[in-house]
Amino acid sequence: MRRRMILAATVMMSVFILFACGSGVTEVKSYAAVDFGKLKGMPGFSDQLLEMHFALYKGYVKNTNLLAEQLAKMAAQGQSGTPAFAELKRRFGWEWNGMRLHELYFGNLGGKEPLQKESKLRQKLAENFGSYEAWAADFQATGAMRGIGWVVLYEDPKSGRLLNVWINEHDVGHLAGGNPLLVMDVFEHAYLPDYGLKRGDYIRAFMDNVDWAAVEKRLSK
Numbered sequence: 001m002r003r004r005m006i007l008a009a010t011v012m013m014s015v016f017i018l019f020a021c022g023s024g025v026t027e028v029k030s031y032a033a034v035d036f037g038k039l040k041g042m043p044g045f046s047d048q049l050l051e052m053h054f055a056l057y058k059g060y061v062k063n064t065n066l067l068a069e070q071l072a073k074m075a076a077q078g079q080s081g082t083p084a085f086a087e088l089k090r091r092f093g094w095e096w097n098g099m100r101l102h103e104l105y106f107g108n109l110g111g112k113e114p115l116q117k118e119s120k121l122r123q124k125l126a127e128n129f130g131s132y133e134a135w136a137a138d139f140q141a142t143g144a145m146r147g148i149g150w151v152v153l154y155e156d157p158k159s160g161r162l163l164n165v166w167i168n169e170h171d172v173g174h175l176a177g178g179n180p181l182l183v184m185d186v187f188e189h190a191y192l193p194d195y196g197l198k199r200g201d202y203i204r205a206f207m208d209n210v211d212w213a214a215v216e217k218r219l220s221k
């Protein structure tokens with residue numbers, strides 16, 4: 001009886017060691033969703049819309065983690081050369097950017113003060129666009145373009161230039177090495193429940209709620 005128990009324990013331990021060492025799957029670190037609940041009550045944005053948007057954002061975090069795990073598992077199982085692996089790999093950038101762009105978007109909302117006249121950012125906007133007003137007009141016109149996506153005010157750390165850029169969906173149009181300073185979501189879910197097709201009204205509400213202190217902190221040192 002005792003011999004049988006020792007044998008069973010040895011077999012179980014061997015299986016565990018084989019699984020732990022032989023699976024070859026490197027542990028994938030998960031991303032955690034950020035809580036942006038403090039934005040509730042923001043003027044021009046209903047709590048219902050914000051809650052729906054937070055839930056949508058959490059879906060991107062969940063799917064980014066899921067894809068990372070699946071890709072690691074497939075690589076460990078020698079499936080890196082398969083079409084399924086390639087499709088998941090392509091999908092990863094879409095989900096990851098969906099997660100990160102929402103964090104930047106919610107992170108640059110909730111402000112109560114306009115951009116200060118003497119601020120470094122305002123000076124840089126004027127240098128690049130002629131004036132703050134000219135920059136804002138271009139940023140808003142980019143947001144009013146037909147289609148779904150994002151508007152990003154990018155800083156090019158190499159040249160110091162600032163650029164307003166349209167991002168199609170979540171993944172097309174990013175500037176390599178660019179530093180996103182201000183991010184605006186213009187997917188329909190970001191405004192349709194509150195504004196219907198009046199995207200311009202949503203864009204104005206967005207501009208009224210920009211947290212300029214948070215945006216300035218993103219400038220490269």
Ligand SMILES: [Fe+2]
Pocket residue numbers: 053056102185187189190
């Ligand atoms: Fe969104």
